[in-house]
Amino acid sequence: MLPICLLNFKTLPLPQSASNILISLLGVAGIPLPRFISCVAVLIPSIAAIANNDVEVTRFTQLHPKHASHRYYNLSRFNPAQSQAISNPPPQQKPTHTDAPNHYIGHNVSRKDKNKYLLSTLLDLNDTKEAIYGALDAWVAWEQNFPIASLKLILNALEKQQQWHRVVQVIKWMLSKGQGNTMGTYGQLIRALDMDHRVEEAHKFWQTKIDTDLHSVPWQLCHLMISVYYRNNMLDDLVRLFKGLEAFDRKPRDKTIIKKVANAYEMLGLHQEKERVLKKYSNLFTEEGSIKKARRNSSEKKLKR
Template structure:
């Protein structure tokens, strides 16, 4: 479902020709296999398949499924490579490769070609590793590739993409994605995600978009959970010269500021008793 035509051809050929003994496969051969399959074209597939044929030609017929008629099916290529090593290999490859969407997408196509199910959990680990390295451009590319395959269509993934776009200095693109995928159904969007978008608008001086988003949330009777959100909205109104609207918002959500003051007093109370 998620394979490119070239990779599908390669996967099919190696599934037929490359079912080798577990003992003959190691992490190095897995890496070589993926590097070859990144090219995703028929010529590469034939060459790679031939190399596996050559390997089988040096083994006994019982070790090579194509030569052993009716023999038990062997384990698939890469089955004895740990999931951790697969993730590590993918991250290392993505970090070392040139900045090309086609190259990144081709690598990801090759990486999942040998999986029976889409490895969403492994990709999430890879994304966390890329975030740790602050490789925001790569994070964006990986998530966009996932979405192009119809995978990872959750609010959590959307939030991860918006954050990566913001960190990659692509606030306008984050805004466009919000409008297309999230902003049309604000009654169920988590406040955490709304707060994230409000902060992006605030940092990038997109004040009208910030106010529009907040008003849309108010239209669904959604009360902001913390005063920092209200303060950003009030600041936006002030910067736009809409002082009456600023006062309206501060008055309407005054309880949030009052709750914060009460919380601060309750935290200070125990410390005073200790001093006595």
């Protein structure tokens, strides 16, 4: 192909009369000759490419003159394969459902049946941490929320059957999941450890989780730990715990606590401390103190309701 600068009507395969007519038309239309030559230079290779791909050119000549120049300009970008893809788009494939269904496994099973199934499973499994933890993991795998309420019911059922070792395993699994971090759960674990003859483990758990907050630990939980120490003859730990509570000016609410503390002081040979405690909390042993205790318990029950 000739360069644009050398392209003129003498090189074009047109008759002389046709060349004169074309020049006259360009003059009337006001189209500069160099611009027309540039358009022709772009048009010639595009037409050749279209002809090689067996694409009809006639449909481009049927355009309105107003849009013809734009169509000719875009001929150099024309791709027959793209045109065929546009005219015959591939059929849309149906999306494959890879997402998990909205409902979870066992959606139609009642909560009561699920709890009963887990309870029977825990009782039938081998007494290993891996087996118990695996069963609990599988049980909660498809739950939308952590079933803390159901687990509390199961723990109560295990306690009624005196399955203390299972209670310890379930609570420890809950704590490993970051669930059940309440004083009620801690007390349930300490009681189960004590009944499972693991008092040293209960003592370590108390020191790690509870002993640093003696200013706010409920008296019910403190009484439980004092009873554990008293029953297992851990008198030094009992006295130390009671002194820690006194340091925060915590007032015991039950005379049975004072009796155990006084007996511990006596068995340790600390008779003066025994007398001090009995004198300081003597109001708990009087009828007036018992009435105040009953009123306090009734008010606490109303608050819980």
